[in-house]
Amino acid sequence: MTWLVDGLSGLALLCGAFFVIVGGAGLLRMPDFYTRMHAAGVTDTLGAGLILLGLMLQGGWTLITVKLLLILIFLWLTSPTASHALVRAALSDPQNPPPLLHEDIHSVPSPSSSTHLSEGERIEQAK
Amino acid sequence: MLRILGLWSFYAGLWLVLSGYFDIPLLLVFGALSCVLAVFIAWRVERADPEDHPLHLKVGPQIILYWPWLLWQIVLANLDVAKRILDPQLPVSPTLITLKPTQRSEMGQVIYANSITLTPGTITTSLSDGILEVHALTREAADSLLEGDMDRRVAALERSNA
Numbered sequence: 001m002t003w004l005v006d007g008l009s010g011l012a013l014l015c016g017a018f019f020v021i022v023g024g025a026g027l028l029r030m031p032d033f034y035t036r037m038h039a040a041g042v043t044d045t046l047g048a049g050l051i052l053l054g055l056m057l058q059g060g061w062t063l064i065t066v067k068l069l070l071i072l073i074f075l076w077l078t079s080p081t082a083s084h085a086l087v088r089a090a091l092s093d094p095q096n097p098p099p100l101l102h103e104d105i106h107s108v109p110s111p112s113s114s115t116h117l118s119e120g121e122r123i124e125q126a127k
Numbered sequence: 128m129l130r131i132l133g134l135w136s137f138y139a140g141l142w143l144v145l146s147g148y149f150d151i152p153l154l155l156v157f158g159a160l161s162c163v164l165a166v167f168i169a170w171r172v173e174r175a176d177p178e179d180h181p182l183h184l185k186v187g188p189q190i191i192l193y194w195p196w197l198l199w200q201i202v203l204a205n206l207d208v209a210k211r212i213l214d215p216q217l218p219v220s221p222t223l224i225t226l227k228p229t230q231r232s233e234m235g236q237v238i239y240a241n242s243i244t245l246t247p248g249t250i251t252t253s254l255s256d257g258i259l260e261v262h263a264l265t266r267e268a269a270d271s272l273l274e275g276d277m278d279r280r281v282a283a284l285e286r287s288n289a
Contacts, residue, residue, distance in 0.1 A: 022213060023209075023212075032221075045201050
């Protein structure tokens, strides 16, 4: 039974780490601030969730697991609030560039987005 | 009075879980006293900012069924966003949309807005006068919100209690 729990916990930790790395890669690859926020969302929902789940399986039926569950609940309650506050602050300042929209990307490839893409491709190659 | 007792039990439970002391009487008394202090502060704050405390959520027990559904949606959205990040083409189509949520209470609208933000690929940028503005990473994510499945589910939470 221990090997099963250990295996599941290891799997959850590995998958969690994978999603955190993917979220970080997305943060670098996305073209503008608003799309980057979406990439960061991967890190703090599924990434953090799976890592905490893996740790809970290691903790077993103890107080540690209850505390980890509380961390998860607070994280999932506060992270949307923080994302919302960030986006709102970014949009409220008229000096900030407006969000890049679908139409802009696909009609005229702007120089800024193309440099970001080439950055992303370099990262992909480095991996 | 019942509210104060409820709030105190909530704090006391949290204190017990976070401290992990169950058998040292002196510490338990200190814990109970600090919960009394916290209730007093909450009561003082409430007069300046009348907001419901965590035990008075205005939603029915149906939320137990909503959470697993939301969790599943979050997993699906995560996989979708992760796939797009790893795609060399980076197939994103950022979109701004406005929604008119059908929930009547503020709590329902906040649950809806937070559910949207918690799901990767969609972020609520503003909620005022019953109008939601959402930034979506892809057209598809925006379209699935416009279909209103999540909106109906959150509205159903509310109706059951009213």
